[in-house]
Amino acid sequence: MSTPTRVFAGRLAGTGVFDPNRDRVGKVHDVVVITRANGRLRAVGLVVEVAGRRRVFVPLTRVTSMDSGSVITTGLLNMRRFEPRIAERQVLGEILDKEVTLSPRDGGGTGKVEDLAFELRQGRDWDVTKLFVRRHAPGLLWRRGETLMVDADSVTGLTQQQTDQGAASLLAKLExxxxxxxxxxxxxxxxxxxxxxxxxxxxxxxxxxxxxxxxxxxxxxxxxxxxxxxxxxxxxxxxxxxxxxxxxxxxxxxxxxxxxxxxxxxxxxxxxxxYDEHTAGGLMTTEPVILGPESTIATALAHVRRRDLVPTLATVVFVVRPPLETPTGRFLGVVHLQALLREPPHDSIGTILDSDVEYVLPTDPLGKVTRLMATYNMAALPVLDPEKRLLGAVSADDVLDRLLPDDWRDADEDVTDASLTPGGERG
CATH class of the missing domain: 1.25.60.10 (MgtE N-terminal domain-like)
Known part of the structure; x- marks a missing residue:
């Protein structure tokens, strides 16, 4: 096995996972450990995110190479969705930020776990041997404590349940x-x-x-x-x-x-x-990009570049008479992002207005919204009242969210990648 003697769990997060042919099959999401009879932790596998954002368990016995740059597997993965067993714990999700008591030889006191290392021992076991800990600095709230590497078996509290574990180290990994x-x-x-x-x-x-x-x-x-x-x-x-x-x-x-x-x-x-949740009114957002016809193309582009704007709403600018807050003045039409990119930035958006655009009333059912979006290839659809004032917009992502079953985030997906064939043991 071409693997460093010591591997840090935190550094593996996000690392690409590849089959023997060096084809990428996913990325490392977490490391799974169990508590042995002697109280020590042993790493038993990786939680790997594969196609469709499904997470599967990969035993370390099926890993042939592992470092911070890549993880190579045998290519035969069990595609059942990962469900942790009672004895299993995920390092990033459950152990980082745990408070432990340091031994006198490490200077005593308490600290929080920021990472842990596991090493390959005889018998192909990956034992957790080292902890990267930040020691608490009592009375110095403005300063972070020192960091140190300690033996995993020299601390107490690592395997105990805590109600005030904190989240700083996990949040750093999610940054x-x-x-x-x-x-x-x-x-x-x-x-x-x-x-x-x-x-x-x-x-x-x-x-x-x-x-x-x-x-x-x-x-x-x-x-x-x-x-x-x-x-x-x-x-x-x-x-x-x-x-x-x-x-x-x-x-x-x-x-x-x-x-x-x-x-x-x-x-x-x-x-x-x-509004009923299955109508256009129940689906719409009241905060699409809304401008008056005299606004320049440069101004419109600045609005669609906003970080807080979902991509589907960034594809179109809704043009209305004042007021510009919903419910607005009379709806005039839309300007598509592609049109904005093709024209001089100092021109007004009123000169490139698409006034022949389909719309829905807030009481129109989800079926009508879906059909119009599919027929006219629209990522966002205006919602108007009977006086043709803009009330909001329905975006494609909101339609999909309503069409999918409530548990779609947890449902298993069909995966057809040949390198992800079912098989392999658990644990």
Missing amino acids: GQKAADVADVLHDLPPERRIAVAEELDDERLADVLEELSDEDAVEILTTLDTDRAARVLDVMQPDDAADLVQELPDDAARELLERMDEEEAADVRRLMA
Whole structure:
């Protein structure tokens, strides 16, 4: 086996996984460990994310090479979705940030685990041998404690359950990942750990993640936050996602959150909650890109470049008469992103207006919305009232989310890659 003697779990996260022909089959999501009879930890496998974002278990016995650059497997993987057994724990999700007590030979005190290393021993066992720990610095809240490498068997508390584990090290590993990937990580965590990690995210990041979680997980997290923070998070969510989430709450909790939210944001949410969820009104967002016809192409391009704008809504600018806030003045038409890219930036968007565009009323059913989008290849569809004022827009991602079953995030997908054939042992 061409593998370093010592491998750090944290450094493996995100590493590409390849078959013997060097074809990529996925990436490392986490490392699975078990507690042996003597109380020590042993690494037994990797959780690998493969096609369709499915996570599968790869025993370390099927790994032929492993380092921070790549993991090479035998090519024969068990494609059953990974479900942790009672004795199994995931390093990044459950062990990072654990508080341990250091031995006197390491200077004593307490610290938090930021990484762990496992080494290949006789009998092909991968024992956890080292911990990278940050020692607490009592009384120095403004300064981070020193870091040190210690023997795994010299600390206490590593395998014990903790209710205040913290999340700093795990969040560092998630830095830069897409909200959907962070949502997947949170979904896989035990409930207490999931809530602890979510509470450490800033408001905007948490809002993005809640939009990607199932209603059940999102409600669980939102209801554990204090009311003021929950309201702030709802304020920065897309109004349609916030409305969906508030509707899942008990009436008293929903009413209190709406009262604590920003007045304008709460008004949007209340308006969306008035529509049936399977209508255009129940699907739409009230915050697409809306401009007047005199706006320049350069201004329109600046708006569609906004980081908080979902890609489907960035493909089109909705052009209306004042006021520009929904419900707007009379709807005039749309300008497509491709048209913006082809014309001089100082020209007004009114000169390249597409006024012959299909629209829906807020009471139109999901079926009509879907048919229009498919027929005219539209990523976003305007929603107008009978007076032709723009109320919002329905985007393709929201339609897909409604068409898919409620548990689509957890459903198994068909994977056809020949290098991912079923087979292989567990553990």
